[in-house]
Amino acid sequence: MTDRITKNTARNIYFGGSLFAILVFAGLTFDTVQKFPELTNEDKLTHSVARGKNLWEVNNCVGCHTIMGEGAYYAPELANAFDRLGAGDEEAFKSYMQGWMAAQPLDIPNRRKMPQFNLTNDQVNDLASFLIWTSKIDDNEWPPNIEG
Ligand code: HEC
Incomplete structure (x- = not known):
């Protein structure tokens, strides 16, 4: 009796193990x-x-912001913008968004700037609805805190 693994055994472990992992993954x-x-x-x-x-999408917000961790790391994460800026109040968040979008770009030295997009009130409300809906997706508590 030898305790060496034969080529056959090794092949079976390789294919069997791979198949098992593929099935679990699927x-x-x-x-x-x-x-x-x-x-x-x-x-x-x-x-x-x-x-x-x-x-x-068309305004390429994701070119500067992340949403659920995806995007660019120039500006704050926005999947939790509703929690951070609206504190659970949808109307409050919508009016915050109207004020925020209208006020850009802020003229504050040494601070990164966000462009003016010249959107209508309805468009800003739609963006706010999108951010509210996104904030409620169950994504295993990502991002881990409420900060941007
Ligand atoms: C060119 C980069 C850039 C683009 C594109 C951009 N933003 Fe921003 N945004 C910023 C920066 C920088 C800040 C932070 C500014 C500050 O704190 O003064 C910011 C902040 C914000 C905030 C406030 C976040 C907070 O926690 O205070 C909101 C909301 C926001 N952006 C929404 C949007 C939306 C919606 C779009 C697309 C229509 C967009 N941004 C596109 C750069 C950008």
Whole structure:
């Protein structure tokens, strides 16, 4: 009796182990995808949210900001902007957004500037709806704190 692993055993471990890992990966992926509607509150996905997402894209907000950690690290994370700036009050957040977007660029020395986008009130409301909806996505508590 020898305690060396034969080529056959090694091959079986390699293929068996790989197959097992692939099946676990596929199963977990399937499970996550099934939960998307619940995790993202799909029932609260209004037309305003969709228009806001579109405005987010065409104005390239993500060129400076991150959202759920994705994007550029020039300006604050915005998936938690509603929690940070609206403190759970949707109307308060919408009026904050109107004021914020209208006031850009702020003339404060030594501070990074955000451009003026000349959006209408309705467009800013749509962007606010998008940020409110995004803040409620169950993404395992990311970002870990309320800061930007
Ligand atoms: C050229 C870079 C740039 C782009 C593009 C940009 N921003 Fe900003 N944004 C900034 C900077 C820099 C700040 C921080 C400014 C400050 O604190 O004075 C900021 C701050 C903000 C804040 C306040 C965040 C906080 O925590 O105080 C909001 C809300 C915001 N941006 C929304 C947007 C939206 C919506 C868009 C797209 C329409 C956008 N930004 C595009 C640079 C940008």
